[in-house]
Amino acid sequence: MNLRVSPRRLYGKQFFNLLAKTLLGAFLCISGVETLNAKAGWANEPIIEQTDGLTSEQLEPAKADDWLAQIVQTSLQEITNVQVAETETGFELILETAGTLPEPVTSTTGNALIIEIPNAVLVLPEGEQFQQFSPSEGIALVQVSNVSGDSVEIAITGADAPPTASVSTTEVGFALSVTPGIEAASTDRESLQIVVTGEQDEGYNPSDATTATRTETPLRDIPQSIQVVPQQVIEDQGITRIGDALRNVSGVTPQRDRSNASDRFSIRGFDTSRILRNGFRTGVGLGDATGVSPNTIERVEILKGPASVLYGQVEPGGVVNYVTKRPLDVPFYNFQLRAGSFGLIEPAIDIAGPLTEDRRLTYRLNASYQDSDSFRDFVDSQTISIAPVISYDFSDQTNLTFEYEYREQNQTYDDGLPIDPIVFELPRGRFLGEPDDFFDTSVNRFNLTLDHRFNDNIRLRSGFAAELFDSSERTFRLFEFDPESNEISRFISDGGFSNNNLSWQTDLISEFNTGSIEHQLLAGFEWVQTETIDNSDGFFSGDNPLTISVIDPQYGTPRPDLNTTFSANDRINTLGFYLQDQITLLPNLKLLLGGRYDFATNESEFEELFEGEFFAESSEFSSEAFSPRLGLVYQPIEPISLYGSFSRSFIPNNVTTVDGNIIEPERGTQYEVGVRGEFDNLSVNLAAYNITKTNLTRTDPDNIDFSIPIGEVRSRGIELDVAGEPIQGWNIIGSLFFNDAAISEGDENNPEDDILINAPGSGASLWTTYEIQSGDLQGLGFGAGLFYVGDREAQIPNDFVLPSYVRGDASIFYKRDDWQFQVNFQNLFDTNYFESAQNTSLIFPGTPFTVVGRVSFQF
Incomplete structure (x- = not known):
């Protein structure tokens, strides 16, 4: 149920109707064009x-x-x-x-x-x-x-x-x-006519990735833990939020953010809110609030440990890179409809193919509309996503690709529940805002990439990306819980927020030999500018705390006249130069050397008018850092890779204390050793690591708009990942990890040995499917999985524990000719659990038993 009827919501549905008609017309036009049944040819002369x-x-x-x-x-x-x-x-x-x-x-x-x-x-x-x-x-x-x-x-x-x-x-x-x-x-x-026969589907066990080195390197040659969640896993698990795909990876725990709109992750104990998209950074600090549709994603790559050597300002726990679907030069059409619990309805299309007979100009178009209620009272959302990609081959050596994505999401704002033992007695659907609260977002993404090969050994790749994010909200936000009255105070936020993220990357890749030693040298630079503008009005008063009972909430609190005006403008400019050499000393001995030097500047302006009192401040600072990486891979026998690595990370802190002081930059250092085995269609990766990070910050418990430093933290652990197709038709992906992420140097507010927020001490996952390969039941398949997350601390000091949980999922599917029918059962045993905590005062319950069905037609 939802009591809000917003013009933006009606506009979204009208927009989708128009979009559907436009796409249908485009599809009919493309379908009617005469098609060249070209001979296969990465071709020249036959031999x-x-x-x-x-x-x-x-x-x-x-x-x-x-x-x-x-x-x-x-x-x-x-x-x-x-x-x-x-x-x-x-x-x-x-x-x-x-x-x-x-x-x-x-x-x-x-x-x-x-x-x-x-x-x-x-x-x-x-x-x-x-x-x-x-x-x-x-x-x-x-x-x-x-x-x-x-x-x-x-x-x-x-x-x-x-x-x-x-x-x-x-x-x-x-x-x-x-x-x-x-x-x-x-x-x-x-x-010559180049023919890509379709998407390179390697099932559950991809053999290479680009995130770790910015080159197409086999996973067995990478001296750092990297996992890939391919498209088939995303489809088999019926994932509707791309962040849920990371449940399959060791050391990664998905989180929910304010308004339940975004995906964030804890990787090796560290909160990771900086997401990559095709190697370009998205809005800093927004997590996945800018939104990513699973329908546009080809695979998710997760690089564990510091990656500043290639990506600059990233957390030492690791980075998440969403790799989007690319154009095809053969006709491809996929239409699907997804429907399920809590009113979920989602039609989507994925079409691709050549636009010219010589197949030089190709395209891909993904579009979807999702309308859904929620297990949370009064909460609903509507999402539109449209993502066209155009690629043109000027020659065999030169390609230009333009990518665009528009995503609009209109939803009820939801702050979750307060951190207090009383939450174990509350229904998980309990909503503590007002039914007409809303949080609406839109994002426009542009990406232009030029790829040119001078010859077989030298390649230049240069790309520009822009992400323009806007939001508007009218919300009752939760503030402080009173356990005596079982009421929580609230304040009003009414305004808008925008984040403009621009980036330019250029790489020069060269392959050469020095005697018998092979080199793949990468040299490049990256410029990133992120501007965040926050203009909000609000109401905050100790005399009128706008309380609501968590036991028996009464909605319809009158909105008082606003007494606060808030304005903040932050601009961060970063310029980084990096150099990397992948050296093959022997066929079974490989060395990776790399380094990056970053220059960063931050300009901040802040103004606040509170009950007639005006406060303003501005600040400007700069920082620079060198981030090295060293790794070695030894392969004693063909399927086995032994590796060790050292790497560092760097993030300039753009947060201040309540006194207005800027906190020193964060530095992370990791040592990692591991072994990777690739056995036919099955891969196994075992890793052990030790990470230290200085100048870590967290939200000030006395003022959530500011942060405090907590000295030094450390994270150490062991991880195991397995994925592949052991026998034909049987797919498996699983993980197991043990992690100790705690404060190693603290103070009275951040006690030493306290566990970091949302950092479980252990976790495991196992998902498997089997499809019948022959006979009358050929194409029928089943899937099942378990996802375990250990106890997590919700606060520092450690005063409240989110209990461990096991969630069971299952699926049944049937493939026949061009059709596929699938039903997914998520949280099969209806486990009552809490997914994550935020800002030391809020927690978010997990989704109950859910059924999602999908039918698709592909040709």
């Missing part, structure tokens, strides 16, 4: 020999008259199995089929050999793509996938040069004998 009646003549692919003609296919030859067997000279790739496959079309570019088989379709029990890394020495990757609806593409990538192959027929179908190449082939763009 392939044909035997057993197959000729070397290349057949030009036919053009379809229109989109409908692509769907109505005739006599496609089915490939039902793919096998790889290593040979003395390389490996053999066998495609099993009941009939005779048509003559293939071949081509090469760079280190890739491409073979396209027309009038064929890949029909595998496990899906529409086969992929195997390192099938033999000298071969990096082999992929077999459907393209253009009526062709199968084989892409074989050599480690140093394009391979050669001979084709023959066998009793079961089609065989390729592949030999690693010796020389790299040149490419000619006039005869």
Whole structure:
């Protein structure tokens, strides 16, 4: 139930109706455009020999008259199995089929050999793509996938040069004998068409990530703990808030913020509110308040430990990087509808493809609308998200990508519950604001990235990002709880807040050798400007505390005339220069060296008019710091990586004490050792770490608008992560951690050995799914998981504990042709738990038993 009817809410729904009509029109237009059924080609000249009646003549692919003609296919030859067997000279790739496959079309570019088989379709029990890394020495990757609806593409990538192959027929179908190449082939763009066969889906076990090094580095070569939550996990768990995806990662505990609108995280015991999006920092200190739709996310990468060497001002616990979906150069259409408990309704589309016949200009569009009530009384929200991406290849060497996202969220403001034992007696839906409170936000994001390769060894990447965030609110905020009367005092906040975040990054990446030693050198700079403007009116009075009973709340408190005007303007400018060298000393011994020097300035202005008394202050300060990183990876045998690393972090404090003094910059230092194992389709990472951080701040318990320093803290622990597909159809992702995050140097208000807020001493998760691979029930699957979070302190001094909890989830799904049906059960046992605490005075209850259903159609 909601007693508020706001013009902004009506506007949002009208906007979505218009948006839906516009997108439908665009879809019909795109669908009607004549499509080129292009031959697979990272291609140039073929280097392939044909035997057993197959000729070397290349057949030009036919053009379809229109989109409908692509769907109505005739006599496609089915490939039902793919096998790889290593040979003395390389490996053999066998495609099993009941009939005779048509003559293939071949081509090469760079280190890739491409073979396209027309009038064929890949029909595998496990899906529409086969992929195997390192099938033999000298071969990096082999992929077999459907393209253009009526062709199968084989892409074989050599480690140093394009391979050669001979084709023959066998009793079961089609065989390729592949030999690693010796020389790299040149490419000619006039005869080349680049075809991305679709999203690179590696299931639960991605093999590389960019967040740790800003280069595409295999996870096994990174001397620091990094985990990836891929899109398949997000979809399988039915996640509607992207922050919930991090429950699958060791050492990470999701949190809720004021108004329950944003996602924050505790990583290795440290509050992490600075989020990356495609490597660019989002609004400083806002957490996920700017909003991210799960429908736009391809994967979430979590780098544990200090990352200032590449990203400047970040917490020593780690960083979270949301990687968004990219354009495709094959047609892709996905329409889905999600509905569930508490009135959830969410239609969404995800469409992509080429806009020109040469596939140089490609696009992707994600759009969704979510309307939902809440288990919290009087609370509801409406969210619109639209995110188009356009990419253009000027040549094989140069690409320009423009990305935009608009997100609007209108919701009831909700401060949660007070920190007091009485909360264990209250219903978790108890709301202590006023039913017409609102907190409305909007964000516009722009990103422009230029990527140019001068040659195979030198690459330049430069990008500019802008994030413009605005909010407006009219709220009764909770202040101080009186356990004698069971009433909590409140104050009024009525105004707006904006945050403009601009950033420019440029990287130069060079690969070269010094003798037998290989180098991948990264040199770059980053400029970031963040401006925060807060203009609010309010009411605060000890004589009229606007109290409400937590036992029997009576709503409708009259709003008095406002007696406070508040204005604050903060501007932070940061310029950082960084250098990193990934050095291969031996094939199994890798060294990582890096350093970054940051210059930061902060300008602050503050004005307040309270009951006729005017107060104003301004401040300006600058700081600089050097943040190094050193890491070593040793691989004694192929699947095992042993690593150790040292890294530091830096954050200039932009908070003040109640006396107006600026607190010194924070510095973090970490030592970490670990072992990573990659066994076929299963990866395991075990890490141990020790972090110290100085000049840590927290909210002043006597004045929540200011902060106080608490000396030094330390965090040490052990983490275990596992992910993969042990057997075909069975996926698993799990974690276990033990952490001791406490104050090592404190004072009377911050006692030594007190545990940090929202830092559990232990936690674990296990999520698994199984999909039936054959028979009448093929496509039917089930999922189940448990998520455990240990006791957490809600305050410093440690006077109140949020109890540990175990939450159980489950799912059932069915995939049939282009359709998928899925039902998720979250908090299956209806566990009553508290998710997190904030500002030493508020806590947020967890969501009760929830059912979410989803139906999707993809083609």
